[in-house]
Amino acid sequence: MSALSDQLVTFAILAYLVAMICHAVEYALGNARAVAPPARELVGAGVGGAGGPVDAPAAPVAPPARVGRSAERARLAGLVAVWITVLAAALHLAATVTRGIAADRMPWGNMYEFVLTVSFIGTAAWLGVLWKRPTLRRLGLFLTLVMVLLLAFAELKLFVEVVPLMPALRSYWFIVHVSTISFSSGIFLLGAVPAIAFLIRNGYEQGKRGFPYTLAKRLPAAAGLERLTFTLHAFAFPVFTFAVIAGAIWAEAAWGRPWGWDPKETWAFISWVVYAGYLHARATPSVRRNVATWLAILGFLTMLMNLFGVNFFFTGLHSYAGVN
Amino acid sequence: MTIVKDRPVPPAEAPRRRPNRALALLRNSWRQLTSMRTALILLFLLAVAAIPGSVLPQRGVNAEKVDQYFVDHPELAPKLDRIGAFEVFGSVWFSAIYLLLFASLIGCILPRLRDHVRALRTKPPAAPKRLNRLPQHAVRTGVATDAEAVAAELRRRRWRVVVRGTEVSAEKGYLKETGNLLFHTSLIAVLIGVALGSWYGWHGNKLLVAGDDKAFCNTRQQYAEAKLGPQVDSADLPPFCLTLNHFDARFLPSGQPEFYRATVDVEEDGRASRTETFSVNSPLRLGDANVYLLGHGYAPVLRYTDRYGKTQTNDFPFLTSGDATLTSEGVAAFPDVNVDPKTGKRDSNLQVAFEGLYLPTAPQQAPFTRSEFPTEGNPAVVLVAYRGNLGMDAGIPGSVYELDQRQVTNGKLKQVGDKKLAMGEKWTLDDGSVLEFVGTKPYITLSVRHDPGSTLLLGSSAVLLVGLMGSLFGRRRRVWFRVTPAGSGEAADPADGSPTSGSSLVEAGGLPRTDYPGFADEFAQLVAAVSGNGEPGERAGESRDARGPAGTREGAE
Numbered sequence: 001m002s003a004l005s006d007q008l009v010t011f012a013i014l015a016y017l018v019a020m021i022c023h024a025v026e027y028a029l030g031n032a033r034a035v036a037p038p039a040r041e042l043v044g045a046g047v048g049g050a051g052g053p054v055d056a057p058a059a060p061v062a063p064p065a066r067v068g069r070s071a072e073r074a075r076l077a078g079l080v081a082v083w084i085t086v087l088a089a090a091l092h093l094a095a096t097v098t099r100g101i102a103a104d105r106m107p108w109g110n111m112y113e114f115v116l117t118v119s120f121i122g123t124a125a126w127l128g129v130l131w132k133r134p135t136l137r138r139l140g141l142f143l144t145l146v147m148v149l150l151l152a153f154a155e156l157k158l159f160v161e162v163v164p165l166m167p168a169l170r171s172y173w174f175i176v177h178v179s180t181i182s183f184s185s186g187i188f189l190l191g192a193v194p195a196i197a198f199l200i201r202n203g204y205e206q207g208k209r210g211f212p213y214t215l216a217k218r219l220p221a222a223a224g225l226e227r228l229t230f231t232l233h234a235f236a237f238p239v240f241t242f243a244v245i246a247g248a249i250w251a252e253a254a255w256g257r258p259w260g261w262d263p264k265e266t267w268a269f270i271s272w273v274v275y276a277g278y279l280h281a282r283a284t285p286s287v288r289r290n291v292a293t294w295l296a297i298l299g300f301l302t303m304l305m306n307l308f309g310v311n312f313f314f315t316g317l318h319s320y321a322g323v324n
Numbered sequence: 325m326t327i328v329k330d331r332p333v334p335p336a337e338a339p340r341r342r343p344n345r346a347l348a349l350l351r352n353s354w355r356q357l358t359s360m361r362t363a364l365i366l367l368f369l370l371a372v373a374a375i376p377g378s379v380l381p382q383r384g385v386n387a388e389k390v391d392q393y394f395v396d397h398p399e400l401a402p403k404l405d406r407i408g409a410f411e412v413f414g415s416v417w418f419s420a421i422y423l424l425l426f427a428s429l430i431g432c433i434l435p436r437l438r439d440h441v442r443a444l445r446t447k448p449p450a451a452p453k454r455l456n457r458l459p460q461h462a463v464r465t466g467v468a469t470d471a472e473a474v475a476a477e478l479r480r481r482r483w484r485v486v487v488r489g490t491e492v493s494a495e496k497g498y499l500k501e502t503g504n505l506l507f508h509t510s511l512i513a514v515l516i517g518v519a520l521g522s523w524y525g526w527h528g529n530k531l532l533v534a535g536d537d538k539a540f541c542n543t544r545q546q547y548a549e550a551k552l553g554p555q556v557d558s559a560d561l562p563p564f565c566l567t568l569n570h571f572d573a574r575f576l577p578s579g580q581p582e583f584y585r586a587t588v589d590v591e592e593d594g595r596a597s598r599t600e601t602f603s604v605n606s607p608l609r610l611g612d613a614n615v616y617l618l619g620h621g622y623a624p625v626l627r628y629t630d631r632y633g634k635t636q637t638n639d640f641p642f643l644t645s646g647d648a649t650l651t652s653e654g655v656a657a658f659p660d661v662n663v664d665p666k667t668g669k670r671d672s673n674l675q676v677a678f679e680g681l682y683l684p685t686a687p688q689q690a691p692f693t694r695s696e697f698p699t700e701g702n703p704a705v706v707l708v709a710y711r712g713n714l715g716m717d718a719g720i721p722g723s724v725y726e727l728d729q730r731q732v733t734n735g736k737l738k739q740v741g742d743k744k745l746a747m748g749e750k751w752t753l754d755d756g757s758v759l760e761f762v763g764t765k766p767y768i769t770l771s772v773r774h775d776p777g778s779t780l781l782l783g784s785s786a787v788l789l790v791g792l793m794g795s796l797f798g799r800r801r802r803v804w805f806r807v808t809p810a811g812s813g814e815a816a817d818p819a820d821g822s823p824t825s826g827s828s829l830v831e832a833g834g835l836p837r838t839d840y841p842g843f844a845d846e847f848a849q850l851v852a853a854v855s856g857n858g859e860p861g862e863r864a865g866e867s868r869d870a871r872g873p874a875g876t877r878e879g880a881e
């Protein structure tokens with residue numbers, strides 16, 4: 001069962017890779033379109049991202065037949081990418097579940113399993129978002145890239161054999177705490193994607209044409225990306241808060257104190273404060289949206305620091321990662 | 325004219341202006357402090373200030389690591405220590421940041437609380453004159469309804485409603501601000517809970533070896549280390565005694581622990597002695613103290629027969645070094661041996677100590693440096709014998725788990741051989757004295773704590789969470805309906821068409837007071853419901869803001 005899980009992870013990585021390539025093809029074909037004047041392009045990108053029939057009027061400047069064919073191909077590549085992402089998510093889920101079955105417990109006992117779970121939640125939430133807002137499809141390029149990197153890193157650097165839980169982890173708080181931490185981390189992970197896309201796109205809409213900004217030509221409109229960023233963070237933040245509180249309750253039972261500034265607790269605190277700062281900044285009209293969004297990205301960096309940095313560089317009570 | 329007026333004024337105004345300026349400064353700084361920007365900066369500073377707390381070792385988390393840091397960085401460490409870098413979370417600067425933040429928070433909450441109470445008591449305001457100026461606007465003609473019916477429908481949907489003649493005003497979503505205030509207030513309650521815990525709480529650590537003769541009673545002296553809050557006196561510690569009866573640990577073939585469980589006898593004042601078991605995730609909760617199982621290990625029992633034939637037996641807890649196989653290190657000191665029976669005098673240069681390792685499962689062949697398994701498969705001690713002055717009389721409190729290395733370096737304590745002993749084996753030293761490895765006893769390490777703030781912490785965290793959800797997901801919005809009965813001929817806006825006979829003209833307007841992308845949908849639904857799902861006279865939801873710069877869900881697509 002455990003070997004099966006390992007193979008499934010490899011297949012999932014491959015599938016994400018293929019999905020990424022398809023997204024990239026969609027991108028490239030989209031960019032092959034005629035060069036329109038900026039104002040036109042703006043509208044075209046904002047609406048045309050839908051990939052549906054709205055694509056056609058987007059670029060009336062170019063010869064219609066050519067554009068139609070290339071847009072159709074781009075659309076096809078995008079759809080294929082999405083379906084391959086669905087397949088990858090299924091493989092990913094199967095890998096996580098079989099890992100849990102092999103270990104005869106929830107698959108969150110060490111960092112390898114934790115990354116597996118968090119990234120799956122990220123993908124699942126992405127598919128959910130895509131279901132409701134198909135226009136965001138082009139963000140899939142970023143998402144699949146993140147997935148390939150994360151899973152490959154997990155497989156190469158974090159992998160450990162299946163072992164049962166340490167006594168300290170045998171508690172129902174294990175399920176409560178780690179599931180909510182994984183869930184919120186997954187959503188934060190997903191939230192970072194539109195946040196970055198927004199920053200690039202926003203620069204593009206303000207007329208910047210330097211390196212990262214040109215990438216945003218085919219991205220959905222900045223305002224929508226910004227809103228999605230907020231929605232995801234507003235959703236994940238209370239879950240994360242709950243997870244930290246659950247962690248504190250568990251810490252009281254396991255170590256005798258609800259909060260002791262162990263490195264992982266310290267970084268959870270930092271993330272919490274930074275994300276709280278993001279939500280506040282966004283609610284403050286005088287703070288510009290791109291400043292607020294930078295805070296969200298900073299928050300995500302602190303989450304990464306907690307997940308990887310703390311497990312590698314510091315030793316604390318949270319030493320269950322299984323990496324030395 | 326100006327001259328005449330100005331002359332008498334300066335002397336009169338000058339003294340008045342000064343206090344004003346101070347006041348103004350005070351008021352301005354308070355305003356600055358309570359502004360959102362300041363709060364954001366303070367939040368950010370708080371996050372940054374916490375980073376050294378995870379990078380540098382902290383006394384409150386691991387004091388030994390701090391000592392190690394002093395050894396590794398003799399230059400830097402004292403400087404860092406002076407600015408409180410090893411106690412970040414108790415340092416002046418960290419406290420200053422969060423106290424300022426909480427001051428800012430209170431300054432933010434109070435006026436908002438006042439406004440919110442006021443808003444809860446006032447009725448939804450009268451409709452603006454031109455409803456078609458609002459972000460949401462709709463007109464229905466030929467609807468069989470009146471203001472009361474509209475109000476009833478709104479009430480059914482839990483809006484707060486006021487009817488003024490033919491006008492209905494309604495507001496919803498007060499929960500957002502309520503939640504917001506709850507969230508921020510509970511942050512303060514969390515801080516109070518923490519403060520209560522540190523003022524009135526106490527905790528101590530204890531290593532408890534199995535056996536009746538090793539019973540531990542909850543007094544200050546019995547703790548290796550204890551910390552009492554400033555409001556706690558040693559006499560306040562609740563009296564109870566614990567004796568370790570039994571310790572069970574099970575391990576997997578890989579050596580990974582599977583479970584631990586300690587069985588203790590508990591004696592409390594005025595209660596019969598009872599037996600309790602507890603383990604890592606389920607502490608022993610005794611009225612005013614909780615006892616947590618932190619770790620465990622073995623205490624080898626060693627018998628030393630000195631050169632005069634006198635025998636002493638004792639158990640010496642060897643500490644585990646974090647190694648999963650429970651290889652442990654320690655020292656067995658016998659300071660009161662080799663007392664000449666003739667003179668009855670103790671020779672402090674004939675004290676004896678054995679330092680080394682205990683291996684629960686020693687390997688079959690040398691080197692004997694690491695145990696193979698955490699259970700006692702082939703228990704052995706690997707010891708180095710020392711004779712001389714242990715340095716215990718100098719009055720400097722030394723560790724019972726380590727030799728005083730100064731005595732070794734200055735030659736007062738000399739090495740006199742080393743050996744590996746399996747259980748039951750004896751070792752005759754050069755002076756004819758004998759050491760026997762008799763057996764082992766399990767020990768556990770305990771943390772005993774009392775935290776009077778924990779209930780408040782838990783309660784306020786729960787409130788915090790509820791408030792947070794209200795604050796994030798609540799949406800404040802207002803709607804107005806103007807119902808013009810048919811034939812009355814006084815439509816609010818002449819541009820909005822004329823009423824048909826036998827029914828009313830309903831004009832509606834909606835205003836989201838917070839960011840709320842779904843408002844257009846809700847508004848359209850409301851209008852449909854109020855007009856009895858009748859044929860729409862006009863398309864609802866002519867949204868103006870939806871395509872504005874803020875953008876809504878629709879705007880994105």
Ligand code: HEM
Nearest residue numbers: 114168181244247248250251254258265268306307320321
């Ligand atoms: C105040 C208390 C606690 C806080 C704030 C806290 C915070 C966190 C955070 C932020 C993570 C995210 C995972 C990561 O980034 O690596 C995490 C994971 C985890 N926590 Fe906690 N936690 C607390 C208490 C506990 C306790 C008491 C235990 C178990 C005895 C525990 C066990 C775990 C495990 C097993 C993981 C996932 C595996 C890993 O990545 O290390 N936590 N916790």
